[in-house]
Amino acid sequence: xxxxxxxxxxxxxxxxxxxxxxxxxxxxxxxxxxxxxxxxxxxxxxxxxxxxxxxxxxxxxxxxxxxxxxxxxxxxxxxxxxxxxxxxxxxxxxxxxxxxxx
Numbered sequence: 510x511x512x513x514x515x516x517x518x519x520x521x522x523x524x525x526x527x528x529x530x531x532x533x534x535x536x537x538x539x540x541x542x543x544x545x546x547x548x549x550x551x552x553x554x555x556x557x558x559x560x561x562x563x564x565x566x567x568x569x570x571x572x573x574x575x576x577x578x579x580x581x582x583x584x585x586x587x588x589x590x591x592x593x594x595x596x597x598x599x600x601x602x603x604x605x606x607x608x609x610x611x
Contacts, residue, residue: 569577
């Protein structure tokens with residue numbers, strides 16, 4: 510008699526990781542995150558034990574600083590106008606509903 514062949518191919522585990530499985534919020538994530546942070550700190554330290562200043566400091570020109578401030582102010586104004594517009598729209602809808610209901 511013939512032997513039945515398995516339709517599924519045999520999978521051999523070679524130990525490679527296809528996707529990262531350390532997801533924030535999952536059990537054990539904090540332990541691996543702390544370990545990774547320690548390893549990163551050790552890599553960033555120079556020979557005398559101090560951190561390298563060029564990797565930790567962000568140097569911005571005055572033009573870049575003013576552009577960031579301007580962008581933050583514009584974003585705040587946009588959020589305020591959007592919130593005010595939504596509030597006004599909802600107020601008008603409720604006012605119109607009450608006006609027509611009575």
